[in-house]
Every structure is written in C-alpha cells, then in structure tokens.
Amino acid sequence: MEPIIRALLVFVGTSLRSRRSMQLEIVVLRQQLVVYQRSARRLRIQPGDRVLWSWLSQHWSRWREVLVIVQPRTVIAWQRKRFRDHWSNLSRHGEPGRPAVPDEVKVLIRKISAANALWGSPRILGELRKLGIQVAKSTVEKYRVRSRKPPSPTWRAFLTNHVPDLVSVDFFTVPTVRFKVLFVLLVLVHHRRRVIHFNVTEHPTAQWTAQQIVEAFPWDTAPKYLLRDRDAIYGNVFQRRVESMGIGQVLSAPRSPWQNPYVERLIGTVRRDCLDHVIVLNERHLRNLLTCYLNYYHSWRTHLSLMMDTPDSRPMHPPDLGTVVEFPEVGDLHHHYERLAA
Secondary structure, X not given: OHHHHHHHXXXXXXXXXXXXXXXXXHHHHHHHHHHHHHOOOOOOOOHHHHHHHHHHHHHOOOHHHHOOOOOXXXXXXXXXXXXXXXXXXXXXXXXXXXXXOOHHHHHHHHHHHHHOOOOOHHHHHHHHHHOOOOOOHHHHHHHOOOOOOOOOOOHHHHHHHHHHHEEEEEEEEEEEOOOOEEEEEEEEEOOXXXXXXXXXXXXXXXXXXHHHHHHHOOOOOOOOEEEEOOOOOOOHXXXXXXXXOOOEEEEOOOOOHHHOHHHHHHHHHHHHHOHHHOOEOOHHHHHHHHHHHHHHHHHOOOEHHHOOEOOOOOOOOOHHHOEEEEXXXXXXXXXXXXXXXX
C-alpha cells in the first residue's frame, strides 16, 4: 500500500511542476541509466558526465533530488577541479607572469644571508641591487637563511675585529762569533704582521725594556692590549710604565709559547730566513742584519695569513707592465721580483 501512496504523491507533485523541470529530470535519469548500462562491476564515470553534473549544479536547484549514482559533494569537488583547471590553462597559454628566479641568484641570497647574520631582507635586497640583480623583497624572504639563534659573529670575525688592538713582545737570543749572547726585542702588531720596533742589547733590564715600549708607541699610538710571557725581565718598572700608557697586559701561561703564536712564529721566520745562514760578529752587525731583513720582510715577503700580500701592501704588476727583473735582498739570501719596462 505504501508504494502506491508514494507513487500517487509523486504524480500529483509532477503535475504542478513546469515542463522544463520535467524534461531536465527525464534527461538526468536517462543519463544515470546510461552510466549504469556501460558499467559492469564498478561505475565508469567519464569526463562528460562530470561536466554535465557540474553544469546542472550551477543552473538547476533540484539537481540533488534526482542524483543517485554519486553523492552531491562529489559533484561539488568536480566543479572546483574544473575551476582550477580552467585558470591553470589560461595562465599557461596567456602572457607569462613573474620570471623564474635563476638558481645562481637563489644560491647567492642564501650565501649572503648565511654570512651576514645581522642583515635583514631590505639590506640583502639593497646589496643585490648594487650587484645589478633585480628581485622582489618577497623573493629574498623566500630564499634567505634564517638563524634559529640570535645573531652572533663567527670566531674568525670576532678575532679579526680585535686583532688591530693586539701587540706582542718577546725576546730571543743570538750568539756572536766571540761567544757572547745578544738579546733581541721584537714588538709585533698583529693586524698586518708588522714589526713596529726592535732593538738589540747585551744586558736587558726592565727599565731598558720599558723604554723600548715608549719608543715603539709615541704620543697616543699605544695599543689596547699587550701580549707577553712571564719572564722576569718584565719587572715592576716595565709593568708600571705600561700601565701608565693605558695598555692592558695579557700574560701567557708558564711554558706555553703557543699562547703567543704571532711573535713566536715571527722569531722562527727570522731565524730560518736570516740568522741561521750568517755568523753574527757583534751588536752593530746584528742590528744591520735585522734592519735589512725586516725591510725585505715588510715590503716583499708575502704572507699566507694576509692573502699572499705583504705587511706593507705590495701592488700587483700586470704582464703588460714589462719584463720580470730580479733584485737581491739581505745580502743575496733572498730576492724580490718586479716588472720593469724595457
């Protein structure tokens, strides 16, 4: 009895509907029968079926009532996919948008941001524009490396910033032909590995050493820190004189020359390059030898730590300047080379 009543209610309802609505319902029901007929075990919904139902969902309010083979949310998903595909096709076939960022620019942005932890995106953007690279700020934001920790300089940067304020002093001994022992004092500035003062004596004292520091730093040129060992020659007179000049003393540990490496390396260099190849006659002879060698050391001897430059920066001679000419140095122990026009 229930099916008969339901059929009568449907008949009465259809008599009140418009002809267009009836025709659409017939078309939709026949289309679903066609889908069932071409499907064996599983529904085979083709792209045309999806287009039809997507179109009906936009133009017919009663499409949910007659849809049987799929759920309404599936049709809505089809419509959204059609929308995305439509605009994707337009973007591919239309005018190109923002050009792709070259890989080398991406690498450069990461390199700059990693090496300069204090720089923000505007600073990196300005640096790129100075290099002739035009990118948007959003591009820099996308590819820059962000530090998880607060920005901090590297140890290399920290030490580089403090090297100009560091000076080392140390003594080394040189025997003479008459079996005397001469003491050589070196005052080395770390920044450019320059020996700003040296002197030779047979009888070093704290007062003599203090006077050498005064001569090495006249007026207001005193450094901030002075590195030295714990030798007794740096007595009370020396310490009071250094403190009066506003210089802080940094003492190395006992029997730890590696804690004052710059001046220790220099002493080894002076011995290997010069003193190991001569016999020192007297104090005057040693002073002349060291003067000649240090002139060569400052002007012509290249240093790995200075990027193969000299303490007194040496200009590069291009090939078109002339032929290479050899000049002897330190009594023909060493030579330097220059290009001179023929």
